[in-house]
Amino acid sequence: DADVTQTPRNRITKTGKRIMLECSQTKGHDRMYWYRQDPGLGLRLIYYSFDVKDINKGEISDGYSVSRQAQAKFSLSLESAIPNQTALYFCATMPANTGELFFGEGSRLTVL
């Protein structure tokens, strides 16, 4: 089983719908991250969390929200999806003070 699990792996939705992407990890890491990846734009950070009570905005947080339900769970929500949120989304974890990110397999979201 994957150490960082994302659900769903693929999702097609319509403009205006609320979408939640979920991430769970078995690595025991405190730090969790959500990135989106777009062709030509690379990886961009949406939100990150260093522990359950800590949530921080990243480079492109507008239109997104997150919830850290437990040390092992970090979910990303799109309250009202729009087509330019069509992208590949990655969850990642990091052990403290290492700089090494462990990524999930990605969630491909298409907003029509």
Place this chain on the structure above:
Amino acid sequence: QKEVEQDPGPLSVPEGAIVSLNCTYSNSAFQYFMWYRQYSRKGPELLMYTYSSGNKEDGRFTAQVDKSSKYISLFIRDSQPSDSATYLCAMSWNSGNTPLVFGKGTRLSVIA
């Protein structure tokens, strides 16, 4: 100017070639430098990690950091078709206490 610049490629080489992948950066405070490898439809995974200037070798891979020129390189010797992937550089001024800054990635194809 973006903090980290990386040529997106694509780069296509014959099997057995030496590959050179590069990133330049503008923030002289960066101390930790990483290379991630991302296979198609997978999340990135850490390939090489170096601190400050100098070289680090791991098998066929060598990471090189030149802080005076703000330039990092990844060399792949005796390239194999299995090396075909996107390579992303990443860097930080501390060991992960602030989010990593990624390059956009270079897509590499090694042709048998």
